[in-house]
Amino acid sequence: MSNFIAEWGNTIVNGLSDTLTMTIITLIITIIIGVPLGILLVETNANGMYPNATLHATLETIVNILRSLPFIILLFLILPITRLLVGTTIGIRGVILPLVVYCAPFLARLIESSILDVDPGIIEAYQSMGISNYKIISRVLLREARSGIIRGLTLATIGLIGATAMAGLVGAGGLGDIAYQYGFQRYQPDIMYTSIVILIVLVQIIQTIGNVVSRRLTK
Numbered sequence: 001m002s003n004f005i006a007e008w009g010n011t012i013v014n015g016l017s018d019t020l021t022m023t024i025i026t027l028i029i030t031i032i033i034g035v036p037l038g039i040l041l042v043e044t045n046a047n048g049m050y051p052n053a054t055l056h057a058t059l060e061t062i063v064n065i066l067r068s069l070p071f072i073i074l075l076f077l078i079l080p081i082t083r084l085l086v087g088t089t090i091g092i093r094g095v096i097l098p099l100v101v102y103c104a105p106f107l108a109r110l111i112e113s114s115i116l117d118v119d120p121g122i123i124e125a126y127q128s129m130g131i132s133n134y135k136i137i138s139r140v141l142l143r144e145a146r147s148g149i150i151r152g153l154t155l156a157t158i159g160l161i162g163a164t165a166m167a168g169l170v171g172a173g174g175l176g177d178i179a180y181q182y183g184f185q186r187y188q189p190d191i192m193y194t195s196i197v198i199l200i201v202l203v204q205i206i207q208t209i210g211n212v213v214s215r216r217l218t219k
Contacts, residue, residue, distance in 0.1 A: 011178060011182075011191075012175075012178065012191075012194060012195070012198070014173075015173065015174055015175045015177065015178040015195065016174075016175060016198060018092060018172075018173035018174040018175075018177075019161065019164050019165075019173075019174035019175045019176070019199075019202075021092055022092055022095060022096065022099065022164045022167070022172065022173075022174060023157065023160055023161055023164055025092075025096055026096055026099040026100055026103060026160055026164075027103075027153075027156070027157055027160060029096070029100045029104075030099075030100055030103045030104045030107050030156065030160070031107070031153070033100065033104040033108075034103070034104040034105070034106075034107030034108045034111060034156070035107070035108075035111055035149075037059065037063070037104065037105070037107075037108035037111075038107065038108040038109070038110070038111025038112045038114075038115065039111065039115065039137060039141075040055070040056075040059055041056070041059055041060070041063070041108060041109075041111075041112045042112050042115045042116060043133075043137065044056040044059065049133040049136070049137070050133070062105070063105040063108055063109065066101060066102070066104075066105040067105045067106060067109065069102075071098070071102045071163045071166055072166050072169065074098055074101060074102050075095075075098045075102075075166070075167065075169075075170060076170075078097065078098055078101060081097070082094055082097045082098060085097060089170065090170060090171040090172065091171065091172060091173060092172060092173060094170070094172065095164075095167040095170065095172035098167070099160065099163055099164065099167065102163055103156055103159065103160050103163065106156055106159060107152060107153070107156040110148075110149075110151075110152030110153075110155060110156060111145075111149060111152055113148070113152070114145040114147075114148030114149045114151070114152055115141060115142075115145045115148075117145065117148055118141060118144045118145050119144075122140065122144060123136060123140070123141065126140055146217045147214045147215075147217040147218040148214075150210060150213050150214040150217060151210060151214050153210065154206060154207060154209075154210025154211070154214070157206050157210075158203050158206055158207060161199065161202060161203060161206070164176060165179070165199060168180045168181070175195040175198055175199055176195070176199075178191060178192075178195045179191070179192045179195040179196060183195065
């Protein structure tokens with residue numbers, strides 16, 4: 001064990017750091033895009049506060065197309081766009097855009113589902129009191145849906161970690177890259193299994209935190 005730590009300790013720590021960096025940066029951008037997109041999907045619907053059939057159909061189509069693409073296909077599909085926008089297709093910089101494009105529509109669907117679970121009677125009650133739609137969305141709707149939103153964020157984060165592992169195929173770094181480069185290509189199963197175990201532990205920690213926060217917000 002001591003020999004393994006001495007040989008691979010720094011590599012694993014750097015890989016974990018890269019994975020966390022990719023996850024955190026992508027998650028922040030995904031929230032900025034995905035949450036408003038989820039709200040738009042609900043409120044531009046025929047039963048929403050701002051019905052707009054054209055906009056809703058457009059958003060639905062875009063989200064459905066992006067959600068239907070596996071990450072590894074999306075990753076290679078938008079390589080020219082990634083190179084054009086950030087100047088590279090490798091490393092952390094080169095994978096953030098594909099990760100966001102992959103995760104934001106997924107989070108938007110989860111946000112949409114959480115908002116749709118809110119009792120319509122609550123919204124109608126506030127509308128009857130003359131409260132503006134903007135205030136209802138920002139102060140009531142999101143508050144009532146917060147438990148589901150946290151569950152959605154938890155699922156999105158876990159999916160994002162899985163995507164960062166696949167991003168190792170294009171040299172993005174992280175634990176996935178370590179597992180692929182050393183475990184698969186160089187036939188060193190010990191480093192591959194170590195990377196996998198760390199990813200599993202990371203996912204379990206995030207899921208546990210998400211469950212605890214969601215339950216507290218429900219109360």
